[in-house]
Amino acid sequence: MEKKFEIGSKTFVLDQAKAEEAYAAKRVINGRETMAFNLLPLRYKWAYDIYRSMKSNHWEPEDIPMQKDIEQWQSHDLLTDSERWIIRMGIGYFSAAEGIVGDNIIHVVRELVTAPELKLVLGRHAHEENIHADSLLYMISSLGINPHECEAMFEQIETVRNKNEFVTGVSRELRRDIDLTDPANKQLLAKNIFVFGQCMEGTQFYGLFGMILSLYRQNKFPGIGQMFRYTLRDESNHIEVFRNLFMDLVEENKEIWTEAFQQELTDLMREAVRLEKEFISDCLPVSSVGLTAQEFLQYIDYIADRRLEGVGLKPLNRGTENPFPWLAEMMDIQKEQNFFEGRVTEYQKASALEVVHDDEL
Numbered sequence: 001m002e003k004k005f006e007i008g009s010k011t012f013v014l015d016q017a018k019a020e021e022a023y024a025a026k027r028v029i030n031g032r033e034t035m036a037f038n039l040l041p042l043r044y045k046w047a048y049d050i051y052r053s054m055k056s057n058h059w060e061p062e063d064i065p066m067q068k069d070i071e072q073w074q075s076h077d078l079l080t081d082s083e084r085w086i087i088r089m090g091i092g093y094f095s096a097a098e099g100i101v102g103d104n105i106i107h108v109v110r111e112l113v114t115a116p117e118l119k120l121v122l123g124r125h126a127h128e129e130n131i132h133a134d135s136l137l138y139m140i141s142s143l144g145i146n147p148h149e150c151e152a153m154f155e156q157i158e159t160v161r162n163k164n165e166f167v168t169g170v171s172r173e174l175r176r177d178i179d180l181t182d183p184a185n186k187q188l189l190a191k192n193i194f195v196f197g198q199c200m201e202g203t204q205f206y207g208l209f210g211m212i213l214s215l216y217r218q219n220k221f222p223g224i225g226q227m228f229r230y231t232l233r234d235e236s237n238h239i240e241v242f243r244n245l246f247m248d249l250v251e252e253n254k255e256i257w258t259e260a261f262q263q264e265l266t267d268l269m270r271e272a273v274r275l276e277k278e279f280i281s282d283c284l285p286v287s288s289v290g291l292t293a294q295e296f297l298q299y300i301d302y303i304a305d306r307r308l309e310g311v312g313l314k315p316l317n318r319g320t321e322n323p324f325p326w327l328a329e330m331m332d333i334q335k336e337q338n339f340f341e342g343r344v345t346e347y348q349k350a351s352a353l354e355v356v357h358d359d360e361l
């Protein structure tokens with residue numbers, strides 16, 4: 001079907017069939033290569049939808065008051081040593097982890113995918129990792145923690161180093177020219193997306209999330225807790241982006257979904273869980289008020305199984321119950337509006353692609 005535009009003495013003919021061909025050539029990998037970043041028509045609508053929800057969740061660390069946290073941190077009687085240690089571990093681990101995730105997106109995943117709408121959502125994902133990294137800087141400077149101490153945490157604490165090496169290994173092996181028509185290389189990319197989305201952001205972030213939000217629930221570190229709530233809300237979008245990306249990659253390249261590959265991924269999750277459990281033992285060497293390591297270990301088993309099932313793999317510990325049902329509630333802050341003292345946290349505006357009704361404005 002052709003559409004003709006006659007403007008003055010000129011005639012422009014637009015061929016719909018050609019546009020449809022371009023649309024059909026959109027792929028997660030090995031799609032049409034073009035320098036034009038053409039989002040439309042959207043083939044991966046989920047990517048644009050999540051991009052929009054990420055945008056509406058936008059937050060900035062400096063908007064969150066830290067006075068109470070500083071007061072507690074400097075006091076002699078308001079906190080125990082183990083509570084301070086959890087915060088140090090949280091700041092130490094996440095300072096490195098957020099950067100590692102963002103760097104892998106920019107240098108590996110966003111480089112290798114071909115559909116523009118996938119690159120769009122991955123750009124936002126990387127930016128949110130920058131916001132998270134920045135929020136840790138803000139916590140460190142507010143509390144007056146020596147930045148060298150923070151660097152030392154991820155170099156000298158073995159369980160932090162092990163978690164980091166587990167993920168940087170699967171990122172390093174993809175930082176080269178790679179032939180993605182080779183099924184072995186497709187599997188390397190699928191593995192990277194699985195490890196970063198489901199094992200790291202999806203599972204290994206959750207030990208500390210649980211601990212810091214448990215403290216927050218007891219009114220300890222309200223500013224830090226709030227930042228982690230926003231971070232956790234962002235992470236659930238990140239996990240979903242990487243889960244969808246993984247599922248579509250496998251769907252379009254079915255030859256990679258072998259028994260052996262499914263087993264490899266399951267083993268990687270088992271290893272991720274093992275590393276996270278060792279790490280949790282370092283965060284909580286002795287029980288703190290209302291926090292025991294045992295519950296967090298169970299929580300990790302529970303979360304890891306949800307991630308495995310999310311990508312169609314069998315759980316490792318079927319029937320494990322969630323010891324922290326309140327955690328899901330704490331994440332549900334979509335509609336909370338009074339945090340920024342009257343400033344609405346939802347930045348969502350109507351999309352140009354949707355019909356806007358007057359009553360929505």
Ligand code: MN
Nearest residue numbers: 098128129132
């Ligand atoms: Mn993050």
Ligand code: FE
Nearest residue numbers: 101201235238
């Ligand atoms: Fe993330």
